[in-house]
Amino acid sequence: MDEVFKALADASRRALLDRLHARNGQTLNELCDGLDMTRQAVTKHLGILEAANLVTTLRHGREKLHYINPVPIHQIGERWIKKFERGKLAALSELKRQLEKRDE
C-alpha cells in the first residue's frame, strides 16, 4: 500500500497513468513522446509504477507494452479513502463548532 501511495505522489507518474488511461498498451517511446524528460527518466518512473503494481508490461518483440492495472487504485479508494468518508460530516461539523467556540 505504501508503495502505491509513494508511486502516486509524483505528478509525472500520475501523468503517465493518465496517458495509459487514455490509451492502454503504449510502448515506452510512445509514453515518452511530448514529455520534458529523457527516456531513461520515464523508464524509472514506469519501473516504480510497475513495482507498485500499477502498471503491467508485456514484451512484444523489441517493444515493451504498458498496461494500467486499476486494482491498486481501487484499493486505495476502498481501504483508505472510504474510511475517512464515514465520519466526514461529523469531523466537519465538529471543526466548525470548535472554530465558532473560539470567539466566545
Place this chain on the structure above:
Amino acid sequence: MDEVFKALADASRRALLDRLHARNGQTLNELCDGLDMTRQAVTKHLGILEAANLVTTLRHGREKLHYINPVPIHQIGERWIKKFERGKLAALSELKRQLEKRDE
C-alpha cells in the same frame, strides 16, 4: 492536489491522520505519544498536512489542537480515483486478453 498526494505519500503522516480520525482535536504532544519520533519531526509532518489542508489547527492557550479536514481526501476520491473506476473492467479484460495472446 499535488500537495495532498505528496502529504499522503508518507506512512507517518497517514498514521497521524488515522489518529485524528480515531480522535479528533488532539494536541501536538498527544499526537507524539507512542510514536518513535521526536516532537519536532511530528511538528514537521503536521506542518505538511496543514499545508496540504488535510489538517486544521486551533490554538487554545498554550495548546494547539489538530482537526482533520476530510475534504481533500474526498476530492482525491472524486476527482482522481473515480476516473480510473470508469474503464476499470475494460482495462482488466484487455490486459487479460493481451496476456493470453502472448501464448499464441
Place this chain on the structure above:
DNA sequence: ATAATAGGCAACCAAATGGTTGCATGTCAA
C-alpha cells in the same frame, strides 16, 4: 514569582529522489 508545560525556530545531517549522460544489448528491416 517561578517552575513546569506546550510549542516554535533554525541549523545541521544522511539518505532517498528525480533527473542526467554514456554505452550496451536485442530485434527488426533493407
Place this chain on the structure above:
DNA sequence: TTGACATGCAACCATTTGGTTGCCTATTAT
C-alpha cells in the same frame, strides 16, 4: 548482414526529504 530502432544498465549529480539536536518563547499552575 548490417544499420536503425527499442529498450536496458550503470554511474553520477543536485535537490528534497525525514529526521535530529539545541535553544527560545509563551502559557499555565503552584
